[in-house]
Each structure stands twice: as structure tokens, then as C-alpha cells.
Amino acid sequence: MITMEKETIISHILKHITLSKAEADLFASVLETKHIARKEYLLRIGDICRYDYFVNNGCLKVCYIDEKGVECIIKFAIEDSWVVDLDSFLNLRPAFYYMQAIEDTTVCRISKLNHDMLHEQIPAFQKFSNMRWQNGFIALQRRIQQSLSMPAEERYSSFKEKYPGLEQRIPQKLIAAYLGVTPEFFSLMKKKALATIS
Amino acid sequence: MITMEKETIISHILKHITLSKAEADLFASVLETKHIARKEYLLRIGDICRYDYFVNNGCLKVCYIDEKGVECIIKFAIEDSWVVDLDSFLNLRPAFYYMQAIEDTTVCRISKLNHDMLHEQIPAFQKFSNMRWQNGFIALQRRIQQSLSMPAEERYSSFKEKYPGLEQRIPQKLIAAYLGVTPEFFSLMKKKALATIS
DNA sequence: CGGTCTCTTGACGGAGTTCAAAGCTAGTGG
DNA sequence: CCACTAGCTTTGAACTCCGTCAAGAGACCG
Numbered sequence: 001m002i003t004m005e006k007e008t009i010i011s012h013i014l015k016h017i018t019l020s021k022a023e024a025d026l027f028a029s030v031l032e033t034k035h036i037a038r039k040e041y042l043l044r045i046g047d048i049c050r051y052d053y054f055v056n057n058g059c060l061k062v063c064y065i066d067e068k069g070v071e072c073i074i075k076f077a078i079e080d081s082w083v084v085d086l087d088s089f090l091n092l093r094p095a096f097y098y099m100q101a102i103e104d105t106t107v108c109r110i111s112k113l114n115h116d117m118l119h120e121q122i123p124a125f126q127k128f129s130n131m132r133w134q135n136g137f138i139a140l141q142r143r144i145q146q147s148l149s150m151p152a153e154e155r156y157s158s159f160k161e162k163y164p165g166l167e168q169r170i171p172q173k174l175i176a177a178y179l180g181v182t183p184e185f186f187s188l189m190k191k192k193a194l195a196t197i198s
Numbered sequence: 199m200i201t202m203e204k205e206t207i208i209s210h211i212l213k214h215i216t217l218s219k220a221e222a223d224l225f226a227s228v229l230e231t232k233h234i235a236r237k238e239y240l241l242r243i244g245d246i247c248r249y250d251y252f253v254n255n256g257c258l259k260v261c262y263i264d265e266k267g268v269e270c271i272i273k274f275a276i277e278d279s280w281v282v283d284l285d286s287f288l289n290l291r292p293a294f295y296y297m298q299a300i301e302d303t304t305v306c307r308i309s310k311l312n313h314d315m316l317h318e319q320i321p322a323f324q325k326f327s328n329m330r331w332q333n334g335f336i337a338l339q340r341r342i343q344q345s346l347s348m349p350a351e352e353r354y355s356s357f358k359e360k361y362p363g364l365e366q367r368i369p370q371k372l373i374a375a376y377l378g379v380t381p382e383f384f385s386l387m388k389k390k391a392l393a394t395i396s
Numbered sequence: 397c398g399g400t401c402t403c404t405t406g407a408c409g410g411a412g413t414t415c416a417a418a419g420c421t422a423g424t425g426g
Numbered sequence: 427c428c429a430c431t432a433g434c435t436t437t438g439a440a441c442t443c444c445g446t447c448a449a450g451a452g453a454c455c456g
Contacts, residue, residue: 066346123321137334140335140339141338146263173220180394183434184436185412186438370403382446389404
């Protein structure tokens with residue numbers, strides 16, 4: 001059965017590669033749709049990440065806990081984006097990251113077994129994967145630059161560009177955790193920014 | 199002709215995938231060896247990165263200049279590692295990074311045309327690429343964590359783990375640029391670390 | 397030798413943290 | 427529909443890490 005969620009993910013993929021009808025059907029057949037309520041976990045630290053996820057709607061945070069016990073957010077997974085703990089998924093290692101729903105969220109997931117099968121059966125899918133990780137690599141490089149050489153205020157601007165509208169949907173302490181500053185400092189920073197404008 | 203440099207890169211690849219004799223020969227036939235003297239550039243900002251490089255020996259720095267005019271080093275390319283400005287190479291965009299030799303260096307390079315050809319002709323090569331960018335992605339994620347949540351001293355430890363012995367080969371201001379601190383602060387930090395031990 | 401590059405040292409300033417307290421919001425249950 | 431609580435946000439003071447500027451000490455070329 002082809003649900004609306006499956007339609008979305010397939011049309012997302014078709015933006016990047018071409019699939020025959022048979023290939024698209026094969027792909028659709030291995031997708032599983034899953035709902036996660038706000039505050040529920042999609043993956044916990046130490047679990048093995050056995051699925052690759054595509055977010056249909058809602059929003060997840062991907063985090064880890066640093067040595068001081070502080071939650072750091074490395075990415076928000078919003079609608080139309082992929083999310084996986086790659087190291088755990090590929091190498092069957094305990095997950096370093098955890099993923100938790102910030103809003104009620106719907107995802108499509110693909111098991112590792114099916115993921116490998118798709119790579120074998122569909123050459124274009126291999127190509128899609130390649131593109132995905134190359135682009136992911138480029139995006140991460142950009143984030144490293146920013147965290148190395150931009151002050152919090154500019155990182156905040158980048159956040160707003162990268163996730164338009166997300167600021168209105170989530171508590172601001174999560175933005176602080178994404179930027180790598182304390183909620184207290186983030187609050188100050190916003191106030192100062194406003195004062196500069198008016 | 200199969201030179202020593204070509205041997206090295208091929209045996210590097212064979213650690214990860216299997217190639218037939220014909221495939222290995224095809225691969226070897228498109229490699230070009232190139233020498234870069236210390237302080238020479240392999241790529242300048244704004245150029246198009248037309249090759250994918252494998253470093254046989256020596257060392258390069260991969261850098262950009264931030265808005266304040268400071269050189270930031272995002273990676274050292276030492277012997278047995280790959281280096282390319284991915285965004286420039288894939289999308290034919292002006293390079294954001296530059297690459298300069300820190301020591302006399304020998305590389306093997308593959309043009310974009312041949313790179314694409316290898317992907318078409320050798321399925322295993324596609325797989326190798328995939329692996330490369332997935333691992334690159336995992337490594338970058340780790341570096342983001344570090345720059346977000348570790349003080350300079352711990353980032354310094356990671357540097358020493360990641361590039362064993364490199365510290366002795368390069369000026370310490372380059373390490374500071376890699377860690378994202380000023381040479382002055384780095385000098386202080388090292389002194390303090392020594393004082394703590396003794 | 398002399399000049400450039402690199403490393404060290406010190407005084408000072410600013411960005412961001414920590415801790416603590418108080419004010420706000422938004423659920424939640426009665 | 428109100429009251430209560432838990433979590434979020436703001437504010438402020440003291441503190442830390444790290445940057446800037448400046449000056450001197452080595453070190454490595456030509």
C-alpha cells in the first residue's frame with residue numbers, strides 16, 4: 001500500500017535520481033511509517049541505530065550529553081530531512097547520539113537489511129546515497145567553520161537561515177543548545193540584538 | 199606505467215574494496231603523480247578544484263580565511279589521506295578553501311572526468327566513494343562535538359591522537375590555527391599543561 | 397651578520413559561563 | 427474554569443577562558 005507518507009519520501013528522492021516503476025515499488029515496499037509523540041525517543045544513547053529515518057512532518061532533536069552533563073544539539077531533523085546515527089547504523093556500534101521528538105512527528109524508516117538490499121538492487125539508490133553523504137559532508141564543513149570562527153550572534157543568524165520558521169516552533173533553550181551557548185547568555189544576546197535595532 | 203606512488207594508492211584502496219586486475223589497471227591509468235614543494239599551493243581560493251587528491255607523502259594544510267582575516271585550518275592532509283574541496287569539485291564552484299604544502303609533498307590526482315568515469319565503470323569504486331564520505335561525515339561530526347563542547351586543551355589532545363607525530367613536523371602556530379585559538383594562547387596553554395605535570 | 401618568521405610573556409578587555417533568584421507560561425488535574 | 431506546578435525565560439554579579447596588543451627572545455634563512 002502506498003500511503004501519503006510514502007508518496008512524500010518517494011517524490012523527495014525522485015527530485016535527485018530517476019527510478020523505474022518497479023524500483024519505486026520495491027523502495028516503497030520496504031518503508032515503514034511510524035508516529036512518535038512529543039518527548040518520545042526515536043533512539044537512545046547506547047542503543048544500536050537499526051533504521052535510517054526520513055521525517056515526514058514534525059521535528060526531532062539529535063543530541064549528545066557532553067562531559068559536563070550538558071545537552072548539545074547537533075541537528076534538528078525537520079520535515080523532508082533524513083536522520084540516522086551513521087556510525088551506529090553502519091558499524092552496529094552503540095549510538096553516541098539520541099533522538100527525541102520535539103513535536104508529534106511522523107517518520108518513514110528503512111531497516112539496515114533493506115537499506116543494503118536497496119543499494120544492491122537499485123544502482124541509482126547507491127548514487128543517491130553518495131550524493132546524500134557528500135552534501136552532508138559539505139554542510140558539516142560549513143558548520144565547523146562557523147563554530148570555529150563565528151561568534152554566537154552570527155551562528156544564530158545561520159541557524160535562522162538554515163531552519164526558517166523553526167524558531168517559532170521550539171523553546172529557545174534548544175536553540176541555545178544548538179548554538180553551543182547557555183540559555184542565559186542566549187537570552188542576553190537576543191535582548192542586545194533588539195536594542196541595537198531600535 | 200605503475201610507479202611506486204600508484205602502488206601505494208591502489209593498495210590503500212584494496213584495503214577497503216576488491217578490484218579485478220583490469221579494474222586496477224584502469225584505475226592506475228588515470229592517476230597522475232604530482233610534486234608540490236613546501237609553501238606551494240595545490241589549490242587557491244576561488245579556483246575550481248578540478249582534481250581529487252591522494253597524498254603519498256608530505257603534508258598539506260586545508261584552510262580558509264575568516265571574516266577577520268585569520269587563517270583557519272580545517273584539516274591536515276598527511277600521507278595516505280585524501281583531500282579535495284568537495285563543493286568546488288562536485289559543483290564546479292569557486293573553491294572556498296585553499297591547500298598549501300607544509301612540507302615537500304607528493305600526491306596522486308584524478309581529474310573530475312576520470313573520477314566520474316571510474317564511478318561508471320567500476321561499481322566497487324562507487325561503493326568506495328560512499329564509504330569514504332560516510333566515514334568523512336562521521337569524523338566531521340566528531341570534530342563539531344569537540345569544537346562545540348570541549349575546551350582548547352582537550353581539542354589539543356584530540357589533535358595529537360588524530361595526527362600522531364605531526365606536532366613535531368609543523369610550526370605550532372599551525373596547530374593553534376587548527377584548534378581555533380591564537381598562537382599566544384596556545385603557547386600559554388602548553389606551558390600550563392607542563393606545569394601541571396611536574 | 398641582519399632580517400624575517402616564530403615563540404614567549406604580560407597587561408588588559410570582552411565574550412560567554414556559573415550560580416542563584418525571581419518572573420512567566422503553559423499544561424494538568426480537580 | 428481555576429489553581430498549581432513544572433518548566434522556560436529573564437536578570438544580575440562574580441568568574442574563566444581566550445583574544446588583542448605590544449614588546450622581547452630565539453631561530454632560521456640569505
